[in-house]
Amino acid sequence: MADPELQKRFDAAYAPLEQAIDSGRVPGGVLGIIDLKHGRIVDAKGSAWVVPERRPMTVDTWFDLASLTKVLFTTPRILALHAAGRLDLDAPLTSVIPDFRQFTPEAWERKVTFRQCLGHQTAFPNDVAIFTYGENPRLLRNFVLQHRWEAVPSIYTCVNFILLGIALERLEGRMIREMDPGPGFAFSAAPEQAAATEFCTWRDRIVVGEVHDENCAALQGAGNAGLFGTVHSVLDAAEALLRGDAAGDPLVKLQRAPLGATRTHGWERPYVGWTGGDVANASTIGHTGFTGTGLWIDFDNQRAWTLLTNRVHPSRYSDSGILQLRRAVGDAVNA
Numbered sequence: 001m002a003d004p005e006l007q008k009r010f011d012a013a014y015a016p017l018e019q020a021i022d023s024g025r026v027p028g029g030v031l032g033i034i035d036l037k038h039g040r041i042v043d044a045k046g047s048a049w050v051v052p053e054r055r056p057m058t059v060d061t062w063f064d065l066a067s068l069t070k071v072l073f074t075t076p077r078i079l080a081l082h083a084a085g086r087l088d089l090d091a092p093l094t095s096v097i098p099d100f101r102q103f104t105p106e107a108w109e110r111k112v113t114f115r116q117c118l119g120h121q122t123a124f125p126n127d128v129a130i131f132t133y134g135e136n137p138r139l140l141r142n143f144v145l146q147h148r149w150e151a152v153p154s155i156y157t158c159v160n161f162i163l164l165g166i167a168l169e170r171l172e173g174r175m176i177r178e179m180d181p182g183p184g185f186a187f188s189a190a191p192e193q194a195a196a197t198e199f200c201t202w203r204d205r206i207v208v209g210e211v212h213d214e215n216c217a218a219l220q221g222a223g224n225a226g227l228f229g230t231v232h233s234v235l236d237a238a239e240a241l242l243r244g245d246a247a248g249d250p251l252v253k254l255q256r257a258p259l260g261a262t263r264t265h266g267w268e269r270p271y272v273g274w275t276g277g278d279v280a281n282a283s284t285i286g287h288t289g290f291t292g293t294g295l296w297i298d299f300d301n302q303r304a305w306t307l308l309t310n311r312v313h314p315s316r317y318s319d320s321g322i323l324q325l326r327r328a329v330g331d332a333v334n335a
Helices: 004-022 068-083 114-118 137-146 158-172 214-219 231-246 250-256 322-333
Strands: 028-035 039-049 284-289 293-298 303-309
Touching: 004 028, 004 039, 004 303, 004 322, 028 231, 039 231, 068 114, 068 158, 068 231, 068 250, 068 284, 068 293, 114 158, 137 158, 137 214, 158 214, 231 250, 231 293, 231 303, 293 322, 303 322
Parallel strands: none
Antiparallel strands: 028 039, 028 303, 284 293, 293 303
8 A cells, every 4th residue: 555645745746647648638547656755656547548549648658758868868877988998078078989070170069078968068059960971880980070060059959869879879889779788678679568759750650669750760879868668677677776875876966966947967957947856855856758758856855756658649749738737736746
């Protein structure tokens, strides 16, 4: 039987998800909360598929975690390599990728550091359709490395983590999809066990069990997206961070360390209007994924919550209200 205090908190947070599904704004979702003092509760509602047929959402449904890949896969591996002395966070990417913009030694891109990429403090643009430049993954990696990028004011951009992924591949000597994704995670899922994402006009089909992000798909693995998991694997990862923090793990401390007003190493930290709600305390970090996923970790209260939805199914071009849903869930969890 669940702890009454945690159950009350869970029920309040689950209500906005139920409302979003009942109103047809999202097909389905799974909510999970873990509290190191009071246990864990998860529940699912709605449909994992609507098109081409309806299939129920369950707590065992696999989700395309999208940009949660940045914090659950890429960030900890980059930080571990730093701790092992294999890269310096304040060194430029060229210390690992010497051929980055190799034909223009004075290029600004050659000065970008690992830490700047982790904190989205670079001048790379967002929403770059890399997949439109070809289908050969090695050719596209070289496109990323040799392209003359237009410098813009610092924004959140997948380019930062695509570059970190290439650096990770160089150091490990293998492609990302050949690496261990971590316990409970994978780089694909059996379609019958996965939540569907959207009808992809590039691939001309409903995407399910394979990565939704077009750039990651074309690169056949990248540091910005591609990880799959269930509510339990996401909560297990959150629990490991909570316990690591309590034990003084320096890599967890680094993930919490601020890099500006809204960012840490890889993660977001609370700010006005953020996805974790208005009442999250300053010890909380979080991140979201475009497909409708998210994870938030409150270190002071030793608590974490994850909201996994398929809000882009069957199309991203609808008003899912995902920001309002995430914030309502976060406020209820922290009330």
